[in-house]
Amino acid sequence: MGSQLIRIIACFGLICGGWTKKTQSVSTPNIVIMLMDDMGWGDLGVFGQPNKETTNLDMMASQGMLFPSFYTANPLCSPSRAALLTGRLPVRNGFYTTNGHARNAYTPQEIVGGISEDEILLPKLLKTKGYVSKIIGKWHLGHRPGYLPLKHGFDEWFGAPNCHFGPYNSSDRPNIPVYNNSEMIGRYYEEFVINRKTGESNLTQIYLEESLRFIQNQAMNHQPFFLYWAVDATHAPVYASKLFRGKSQRGLYGDAVMELDYSVGKILGHLVKLGIDKDTFVFFTSDNGAAVMSGPHQSGSNGPFLCGKETTFEGGMREPAIAWWPGRIPAGTVSQQLGSVMDLFTTSLSLAGLLPPDDRIIDGIDLTPTLLNNSLIDRPIFYYRGNEMMAVRVGLYKAHYWTWSNSWEEFNKGINFCPGEEVAGVTTHNQEEHTMQPLIFHLGRDPGEKYPISVQTKEYLVVLKHISAVVDEHKRKLVPGVPQLNMCDLAVMNWAPPGCEKLGKCLKAPKSDPWKCDWPH
Amino acid sequence: MGSQLIRIIACFGLICGGWTKKTQSVSTPNIVIMLMDDMGWGDLGVFGQPNKETTNLDMMASQGMLFPSFYTANPLCSPSRAALLTGRLPVRNGFYTTNGHARNAYTPQEIVGGISEDEILLPKLLKTKGYVSKIIGKWHLGHRPGYLPLKHGFDEWFGAPNCHFGPYNSSDRPNIPVYNNSEMIGRYYEEFVINRKTGESNLTQIYLEESLRFIQNQAMNHQPFFLYWAVDATHAPVYASKLFRGKSQRGLYGDAVMELDYSVGKILGHLVKLGIDKDTFVFFTSDNGAAVMSGPHQSGSNGPFLCGKETTFEGGMREPAIAWWPGRIPAGTVSQQLGSVMDLFTTSLSLAGLLPPDDRIIDGIDLTPTLLNNSLIDRPIFYYRGNEMMAVRVGLYKAHYWTWSNSWEEFNKGINFCPGEEVAGVTTHNQEEHTMQPLIFHLGRDPGEKYPISVQTKEYLVVLKHISAVVDEHKRKLVPGVPQLNMCDLAVMNWAPPGCEKLGKCLKAPKSDPWKCDWPH
C-alpha cells in the first residue's frame, strides 16, 4: 500500500510504462481515422504553418504522438484511400492504370472500375470483433453499386462516392450524389450546396454532426466502433461554413482548415465527455500532399518539401500525422518512425486483436510498438505513379528511379505541380529514367530534395547497394493486381443511384460506349 | 484568507492575469538576448523542422511566447546586429554602403568603418539603471579599437570582432582574434581551433561556460545584467563539439543547431536553478535567414519562405523568435505581432524602466504590451539592401519596390541565393524596379511569395494606397546616417590587436592603401 502510493507520486506527470498499461488494457478500442483531403504537411501549426491557426490539432499533438515522416501510398485521392483500407499498395489492390506509363489514375464518375471484391477492407475484418463501422465523407473507391462502402464492410455511410470537384449542375453530367447508408439523399450543388463564388457550405458541419451522433450512439450501446472520417473541405473547390468564412489569415483555404481543426477538437472533446477517450485510438492524416497546382486560394502548404499532389516528391506524399490515445500513447512525443497510411490497416487490426490476412502481401506494418513505446521499425517507403515505382525511401535516404513533375504539354497550358520550384534534373517535365543510377537524396540534410548526392562519393555507393537490395526484394515479390482504372464510360456515371426514385432525381443514362481512360499525368 | 485559497486553486495551471503580475513586479529584470548567426526560421522543431531536434527551444516556446512574424532589419550579419543594439535601421545608424545600388555590406576585417560614436547602444543606456552587460560571441560592429564593445557600453566581452569565415591561417592576412574583454587572448584556427575538415570545435561549449559563469556571478552580486549571447556555430564554416558531432539527422549543420539548443536549455535551466528565472527576460532569435547559398552541409532551412540570407524575400529576413519570462509572459502562446530585432532595443529599455533616446528616430517599438498581454501593435516592417528600401510589410501584405536575388554574373559562377526556387518576375537576377507598381503579396495566403496579386484587382488598389502612405511617411522622415561600410584598407586588419604583445602574436601591418570596397550583391 505504502509502496503503491510512492509509485503513484513518482509517476505523476510522467509516462508510467508497463504499470499504467496493465491497468488500462482495452481489448477492442474504438478506432477513429481522420483522413483529410489534399491537406499538406505544412498546413498544421505544429508542422510549421506560420499563422498557427490549428490550435486543436496542435493540442492533439501535445497530448499524443507526432509523425513527421508519415506517408501516403500514392499522391492522389483514390489509390491512397484504397491503400489505407486494404493495407496494400495500389499496384497490388488494383487502384492504378496501365493506360500510360507512370500515370495517376483515380475514380471520376466515368470510371468503370472500383475496389475489387477480392480485396478485404478494414471494416470487414473489424466486424469479426464486433465493431460497428461508419464512413463519413468521401469514399472514392468506385461509385457503381457493387463498389459502395456497405458492400465492403461498412455498416453506415454518410457522404459521397466521388469528389465534389464538378460537375456543377446535372445538365450534361449528373451531379455527385450524397448517400445516407445505401441510398442517395441528394446531390452536390443541389440539396448539398457549395457556393462556388463564396466557397460557403455547411458540409463540414454536417459531417461533424454525423460523427458526434455516431460516436454517441456507439458509446451508449457499449459497442466498439470504427469511424473513418473522410472529410473533403480542403479539396478544391475548397469550402467552409458561414461561421468560419473569413476567420483565417490564409483566406478560404485557411477557413476550411480552421473548420476541420475545430471539428477535430469537437470530436476529441466528445470522446472525453463520453468518458471513452482512454478506449479510443485516433489518428489524423491526409490522403496526399497539398494540391499546390491550384494556387493560394484553393490549396495548402507542403512546408519545406518539394512540389505537391500528383508527384512522388516529398511534397506529394509526406503527410501531416498525429496519433492520440490518452493514457496509452505517451503525450507530447515525436516519432521518427517512417509510417504509411497502409499501416493504419495493420495497426487497427492489431489494436483489435486481429492479424492481417495471410493469403496476400500486406504492405502496412503494425505500428503498435511505435505508438505505445516509441520504438522504431526499419521499413521502406515506396513512391508509385501507376504501376511504376518512381522512388523509394530507406532510412533517411530516398532514391528516385524515375522523375516527372508533369508533361511539357500540360506545363505549357499553365498546369504546374511545382509552382515557384525548379530543381535542375529533378523536377523534370519529361519522364526521366534513372533506373541504372538513381538520384539519391539525404532527407535529413536535404528535406527539400534539392541536392542529389554525387554518384562519385562513397556515400552514394554504400547507400545504393543497400537500397538496391530493398528494391530487388520488393520487385521480386510484386504481383500487380488487375488494374481497375483503365476503362471509362459515360453510361456508368451517377445517373440513377439507388434511392433516386424516391427523390425524383433519377437521370437517364446514355448508351454504354466505353473507352480507355486518358490519364494525362 | 478563504477567498485567497480559492483564487490560488482557480489559478492553478492558468494564466492569472494582473494578480500574478502585481506580486512579481520586477523593476530591473535581467535581459538575455540570444542571437543566432544565419540560423533560419525553419531550423526549429516548433517552426516545422521535420527532424524535431530542438527539444530545448521547443520547450522554451511551450513555456513562453512564439513569434512567427519576427524580422531582422537587414539580411546579413553586421547591419542586423547594429540595428539590434541601436534600435535603428542600418540606413540610419550608418551600417550600409553607397558604393553600389542596393548592396549588402558588412564588416570583414579590411573594412575601415564601424559603429559610429554618435550611436547609443543598448548596454550604455542600461548602465544608467545599474545593469552589467556582457557580450559573448560575435561583435561585428567594427574591429578597430574605437569600435569595440567595451567602448560602446559593454562591461565584458568574450568573443571575436569578425566572422570566423576565414582567413584560415595568418600567412597572408591575420586570423581573427578572440578577445577577453579589451585584449585578445588568441586567434581562430590557432588557439581557438575549428577543424575545417571535421567541423569540430569547442567554441559553443566555451561560449556556454562563459555565459553560465557570468549569470552566476551577477546572480550572486544581486546586480541586474544584460547578456548578449551572440554565438556563431551556424555560420559557415559550421562547427560543433565532439559531443555533438554526428548527433543530428541533419548532418553537421544539425549538430551545430543541437549544440546551441542544448546550450539554450542549459542557460534557462541555470536561471531556474539560481532562482532568477522570474526576474529574467530571455529572447531567442537570429540575425538573418539561413544562408541557403552554402548548400545542405553548411546551412539551414527557411521553412516555407522564399530564398535566404542576402535577400529581402521572407527567407532572408524572417527569423525564428521566442520570448521567455516565466510568470510574466503567458506560457505556450503565439503572437501574431510583427516584430523586429530593433524592438529588442526599445523593449529592453522599457523593461528596465527607461525611455529610448528622444533626439533621433528609433525604429524599434516597445513590445511589452505584446509580451505581457498578447496585444497587437500596428507597425510596418522595412526590408533594406544598402540604402534602398526594397520592400515593406504592412499587416499581412508585403510590397516589393525592387527585386533582386543576385547578379547574373554571380549566379553564373554558381552562387545562388534561391537554390531550387524560381518565381518568374520575383527572384530576378537583374535589379528590377517596381517603384511605380510594386509587386504585392498576401503573406497569409502566400507566405512563399509566389503569387503577386494582380494589379487589376480592387484588393491591389486598396492595399497599394494604404502601403504607399506608410512608405511616404517613412521616406519623408528618413535622414540616412553617414555610411560606414564604404572604405576598405588592408592596413586596418587585425594585425596587432591590443594584448598581442603579451602573447607574442602581433603581426606587421602593411602600409595604408585604402580603396572603395566592392560589394557584389
Ligand SMILES: [Ca+2]
Ligand atoms: Ca486528395
Ligand SMILES: [Ca+2]
Ligand atoms: Ca549572420
